[in-house]
Amino acid sequence: MAELVIEQLTKSFDGIEVLKELSLHIQEDEFVAVLGPSGSGKSTLFHLIGGLYEPDEGTIALGGDKINGQKGSVSYMPQSPSLLPWRSILDNVLLGAELAGRKDKEAALEMMDKAGLSGYERAYPHQLSGGMKQRTAFIRSLLSPQPLILLDEPFSALDEFTRSEMQKWLLDIWQSNKRSILFVTHNIEEALFLADRILVLSEKPAQVVAEFQVEFTRPRAEDITLTEEFLQYKKDIYKVLKKGTGV
Known part of the structure; x- marks a missing residue:
C-alpha cells in the first residue's frame, strides 16, 4: 500500500510557522503535483514526509502506518540529480x-x-x-x-526543450512502472501535463487552498497544452496562486 495521508500538519522554525494544520492525501499509484509561492513550505513538507524533520503537530501515515520522523520510508529525488x-x-x-x-x-x-x-x-x-x-x-x-516517490522540481535546471522531453519520458516510464508520486513544481503547465491532481498551497503558514482534478486521459499527448481546456485550467490555477500571494 502506498496511500499517503497527512492530517493537520504544523511546523515552525524559530517561532515562525511554516505549515499550519496542512492536510492532504495521495492514493496508491496516483501522480499529484504541488504548486505554491516561493517560500511557502513545499521543501519543508518534503523533509517532514521524508523524516528529516518531525512535525510540531499532526500525523503523516503511509500505507496506514505512522511515519512521523521516520527516515527511509520514501524515495526522494531533489532538484539536483545527487x-x-x-x-x-x-x-x-x-x-x-x-x-x-x-x-x-x-x-x-x-x-x-x-x-x-x-x-x-x-x-x-x-x-x-x-x-x-x-x-x-x-x-x-x-x-x-519505497512505495512513494517525492520529486522536488527535478527539471527546473534544464533548458525548455530538454525539460519538455524529460516530462514526456517521465510519464512514459511512470505508466510502465506505476508508483505514487508527489511532485513539487513552480510551473503550472508542467503540473497540468504530468499530474492526476494538483494541490495549491498558500503563502506560509502553508495550507492547501485549492485542489484541481486533471481530467486529461492517459497517455498524455503533447498537443493537450494547446487545447482550450488546458488553457482554462491554467487560468484558473493562476488566479488561485495570484490571490494567494496578494499580487
Missing part, C-alpha cells in the same frame, strides 16, 4: 536498491535501456548531459523499494 561521482551510472542506479538489500542488476539494465542510457553503464556522472543525469536519478528512485 549522483555519486565515484560510482558508475549503473552503480548509481542501483544505489537505493542496494542499500535496501534488493539489488536487481537485470531490472536496472532493462530500465536504463528504455531510458536511452544503454551503453553508459560504465560511464561516470561527469560524462552525462543534464537530462541523462536526471533520468539516472529517476530510475534510481523507481528501483528503490
Whole structure:
C-alpha cells in the first residue's frame, strides 16, 4: 500500500510557522503535483514526509502506518540529480536498491535501456548531459523499494526543450512502472501535463487552498497544452496562486 495521508500538519522554525494544520492525501499509484509561492513550505513538507524533520503537530501515515520522523520510508529525488561521482551510472542506479538489500542488476539494465542510457553503464556522472543525469536519478528512485516517490522540481535546471522531453519520458516510464508520486513544481503547465491532481498551497503558514482534478486521459499527448481546456485550467490555477500571494 502506498496511500499517503497527512492530517493537520504544523511546523515552525524559530517561532515562525511554516505549515499550519496542512492536510492532504495521495492514493496508491496516483501522480499529484504541488504548486505554491516561493517560500511557502513545499521543501519543508518534503523533509517532514521524508523524516528529516518531525512535525510540531499532526500525523503523516503511509500505507496506514505512522511515519512521523521516520527516515527511509520514501524515495526522494531533489532538484539536483545527487549522483555519486565515484560510482558508475549503473552503480548509481542501483544505489537505493542496494542499500535496501534488493539489488536487481537485470531490472536496472532493462530500465536504463528504455531510458536511452544503454551503453553508459560504465560511464561516470561527469560524462552525462543534464537530462541523462536526471533520468539516472529517476530510475534510481523507481528501483528503490519505497512505495512513494517525492520529486522536488527535478527539471527546473534544464533548458525548455530538454525539460519538455524529460516530462514526456517521465510519464512514459511512470505508466510502465506505476508508483505514487508527489511532485513539487513552480510551473503550472508542467503540473497540468504530468499530474492526476494538483494541490495549491498558500503563502506560509502553508495550507492547501485549492485542489484541481486533471481530467486529461492517459497517455498524455503533447498537443493537450494547446487545447482550450488546458488553457482554462491554467487560468484558473493562476488566479488561485495570484490571490494567494496578494499580487
